[in-house]
Amino acid sequence: MICAKYVQVSVLEKWTELRTAYHVARLGTVSAAADYLGLHRATVNRHIDALEDEIGSKIFIRHARGYALTEVGQDVLRVAQKAEEMIEDLAGRVQGGSAQIEGEIKLSLLAPFAGLLMGAIDVFRRENPQCVVRVDVSEDLARLEYGEAHIALRAGAKPDHPDYVVTHFGDIGFNLYAHDSYVARQGIPDARDGFSGHEFVLPEFPRDRLPLFGSWLKDNIRPEMVALSSRDIGIVGEAICAGLGIGLMGDTEAQRRGSLRPVLPANADWKVTGWLVTHIDLHRTEKVQAMLSCIKAHGVA
Known part of the structure; x- marks a missing residue:
């Protein structure tokens, strides 16, 4: 190279x-x-x-x-x-800073967090209709120094690359959720009886990709209780909302979708810290600052 x-x-x-x-x-x-x-x-x-x-x-x-x-x-x-x-x-x-922002701005994020940015993206697009927003869903942090993304939203440990500008996005909570249609059919889930008679829809990520929840899922959900699984987190979300089973979802996403009930008590251990990451060379550019302003104005609901 x-x-x-x-x-x-x-x-x-x-x-x-x-x-x-x-x-x-x-x-x-x-x-x-x-x-x-x-x-x-x-x-x-x-x-x-x-x-x-x-x-x-x-x-x-x-x-x-x-x-x-x-x-x-x-x-x-x-x-x-x-x-x-x-x-x-x-x-x-x-030219005076009044020119319309044009071209494209690329965002890289983890699929479960896509819903957290849609409101900000909508505002950005209405303010800058000549700028196309491109979103890459990836489990790996984009190489910002190679222009793979302008802004990355990541969760977990704070990225420590010396050329990255990293700011706190918010703490993102997760829980098991059941749709109202599922509850009407199967009743209120109860962890105390081992979720007897209940079904689950789960992501197929390796356990090490779910460090906060992997052990709990392994200890509490038997294979025969899984009605549907997928590597596509969007499919898992649709299955939960269709009432196919109980599933893991971010609290903000569940509130946005509506008609979903949390199954477990809120657990501080089931929270991840989100980080907004930009490269130092492009951090102060107009389009990056405009998008960051929209994201920070919305934050984590």
Whole structure:
């Protein structure tokens, strides 16, 4: 993999060529990039050749349908993308800060927390209709230094990467919930009798991905009590709300959906701490600050 420090130096020395290569990668063809940049195709090709000569490695693999990035090219273009965003943000501020936020903003989060951000995203979109919000649901923390996300929402231990800006999002409680339709059919669940006669819908995550609840689920829920399981947390949520069984859900999400009853007493041990994570280079950009403001205004209900 190419040295990150060398890539950053190249950004400074070969910005014109890097910007051209970035738009070739983004648009997929030399012709599309040339039209977007207002350049001749031959100029675009010269920029790519000059950049590859400077780096000493191929950035693109050329094929019949266009250009595909090599592994080195992916590293180079991530840096170029971040640099372009910072330059565009600076230009907007120089023009007086009244220009509409455009382009896209990428969020990375864990699926159970998606509902916590929808209100904030709705406000952000109404205030910035020219900016597209892209959400990546992943169990792994996005590499913000490579531009994989502008903002990440993570839970558990506070991320300690030296280039990350980390702020407290809120404490997110969980419980077992049963829908009113399930209670009408099966009665009020009671943990004291071992949930006799009751059914559950559960996520299929490995136990180490559910450190707060995994041991409890293992000790209390027998395999024959599971009516449905899925790796898709959205499916699990829909099954709970359809009355298929009792399931694990965040308190805020359960309140948002309605018609759900908590089964167990509130448990401080079933709370996780949420963190908003940004990269220091993009933290102060206008679009990131605008989204953070919307998120913090909503918080955890």
